[in-house]
Amino acid sequence: MPPNRRFLLMRRPQGTPVPEDFALVTQETPALAPGEFLIRNHYASLDPAMRGWMDAEGNYMPPIPLGAPVRASTIGVIAESRAEGFAPGQWVMGLNALEDYSVGVAGGFTQVIDPAAVPSITNYLSIFGAVGMTAYFGLFEVCEPKPGETVLVSGAAGAVGSLVGQLAKIHGCRAVGIAGGPAKCARLTEKYGFDAAIDYKGKDEAALSEAIAAACPHGVDVIFENVGGIILDAGLMHLNLHARVGLCGLISEYNTAPRGCRNLWQLIVKRAQIRGLLVADYVDRFAEGAAQMGQWAAQGRLTIDEHIDEGLENAFASFMRLFAGTNDGKMILKIA
Amino acid sequence: MPPNRRFLLMRRPQGTPVPEDFALVTQETPALAPGEFLIRNHYASLDPAMRGWMDAEGNYMPPIPLGAPVRASTIGVIAESRAEGFAPGQWVMGLNALEDYSVGVAGGFTQVIDPAAVPSITNYLSIFGAVGMTAYFGLFEVCEPKPGETVLVSGAAGAVGSLVGQLAKIHGCRAVGIAGGPAKCARLTEKYGFDAAIDYKGKDEAALSEAIAAACPHGVDVIFENVGGIILDAGLMHLNLHARVGLCGLISEYNTAPRGCRNLWQLIVKRAQIRGLLVADYVDRFAEGAAQMGQWAAQGRLTIDEHIDEGLENAFASFMRLFAGTNDGKMILKIA
Helix, strand or coil: CCCEEEEEECCCCCCCCCHHHEEEEEECCCCCCCCEEEEEEEEEECCCHHHHHCCCCCCCCCCCCCCCECEEEEEEEEEEECCCCCCCCCEEEEEEECECEEEEECCCCCEECCHHHCCCHHHHHCCCCHHHHHHHHHHHHHHCCCCCCEEEEECCCCHHHHHHHHHHHHCCCEEEEEECCHHHHHHHHHCCCCCEEEECCCCCHHHHHHHHHHHCCCCEEEEEECCCHHHHHHHHCCEEEEEEEEECCCHHHCCCCCCCECCCHHHHHCCCEEEECCHHHHHHHHHHHHHHHHHHHHCCCCCCCEEEEECHHHHHHHHHHHHHCCCCCEEEEECC | CCCEEEEEECCCCCCCCCHHHEEEEEECCCCCCCCEEEEEEEEEECCCHHHHHCCCCCCCCCCCCCCCECEEEEEEEEEEECCCCCCCCCEEEEEEECECEEEEECCCCCEECCHHHCCCHHHHHCCCCHHHHHHHHHHHHHHCCCCCCEEEEECCCCHHHHHHHHHHHHCCCEEEEEECCHHHHHHHHHCCCCCEEEECCCCCHHHHHHHHHHHCCCCEEEEEECCCHHHHHHHHCCEEEEEEEEECCCHHHCCCCCCCECCCHHHHHCCCEEEECCHHHHHHHHHHHHHHHHHHHHCCCCCCCEEEEECHHHHHHHHHHHHHCCCCCEEEEECC
16 A cells, blocks of 8 residues: 555644644555545645634534544545445545545445546536535525525635625625625626625724625625624624525634624514524535536536645645635645 | 603613613693594503613614603503594503603504403513513524424523423423522422523523533523523533524623624534514514413413512613513513
8 A cells, every 4th residue: 555645633723723733744554444445635625614623622523533634525536446336547526634545435425526527627626516515505595595685795705705606696686795805806896796895804893884885785685604703793784684694604713712793683683594504414415506506607607716736745834825815716735 | 631751761871771861751741633542551561672772773663762751562541532443441552651641643553452351451561462472473483493392591580581481381392491590590490380490690601501501401402592692602502403593682782792692603513593583573463472372371371470660760770670680570660
């Protein structure tokens, strides 16, 4: 078996992760047991949710054990197999880890994917992966926008947010995005078709609130929330009656003690709701979502940017882009 | 027309209201215009929501104008009438103010009530009024409990909370209440039939969380939230998958800057929701709710405590009981 470079979690990050929380080591790959197969990982998805998996308290997934490689969705090619239905040379996608080789097991989370079905194999980590399905089911199933309504998206230049805005437009909604900096804001309106973009940088809650009022003259019917903090609080002040807030993420709070949502009372005033969403709930409908997304993409109505960094040795720096906001699109790490 | 003692809002309270924010004055009652009638108020409902109406920013109601009497639901007897369908001597209920006499208008919010239909006329301000309907529609329509589920109620010794717990029990749920002090907690289990009571006094968030875990061994499926702050945050940590939080009030935040809800991320982990509720949305179903509540009350399955203070001159002290938690049941002010 080939030696395996693995990006291990060595201690639980306190607040913002530092390089010393991790270690890139080379370990032996154990021989395959019956029913197992060896995946040569080519690309890994880097997602904000991975930060939560590094903490001691489990959330919807058990914590990553200390000394284990950092859990991540990857795509790769089967190198060896002792499992029926998984042949060497086949491309697969699954929940594995940041490492050269992962061992998969028949009946587990790994599925065979068809490189000929997509423009780029990496699309399985973006538009046709958890990111695309989060945008699709999160917007349509959790937020239930109606044509003509206003959809406010935070983290709008991110992988999920940029798709949510485009889906809202396809659905006939007004899409308003919040992102950091003029370059990202320009991308929102020019590339993703948002009706308006709000640059949160340098704005306090009052200034954000003013900007939202200006960009949403008819109020906000749906918030697709990826950020939290003052961005969510400012948005809550502009809800219309019976508005829906889909809570997808709270990236502003992952590395710090949360500031706390202070405008919850607006839910009473507007008889509105906040509902948490997790894409795993829609796994049995991924084919439906991917087919619809694929159709829109083929029609040129969906753009997804992928930000691909190279090299397992850059895993830490690439992961941290998500929190600094220095990625331009879905963050992917090319392993081989 | 008789002279009218009125409890006026003189300035907008900063944080906790003080006596100087109000004034009890005697004013002339203007002559009735056609379509108007004069109500001799006998009882007024004192509710936490009135605190919000005193602020400059409107919520679901316009702010009480400065110099105007403090808005309140009252019941009284028609003293004079120039409106068809409202005859002198009839009992009525409506959204009026803390004053001896209110002028009602045909087609407005005032409705005729039947004193013979209820054990006490004040029940129209408790079990058959906004309080009872808030508990009924808030629990069944917004929180949608299923028999066997666990319902956690904060402010459980209060007017709404005590009814919510009893309704949850009638529905076959486990009811757990949070209240302040051993006397109130004893009332929850002994009088209202809660399965367990948690005394929040002297408990920090961690201790509250521990107490909730102990009282809710199968987790929490529904939170009926009246309080907010660390009580809500502690509850959120024990949600079951797809739990529903009905947000009825946030009394811990009405007189102070909100601490902020810091465990919102649990909505993602548990795919749970927080939904604001306002009883006004169910006005056209009040008859249905009152009939059902009346049936249960007649069967001896519903107990409502009313805490009746006397005298318009005690309006301030009585209102402030709601925030000190020194009322034992639905807070009502006897005016005459």
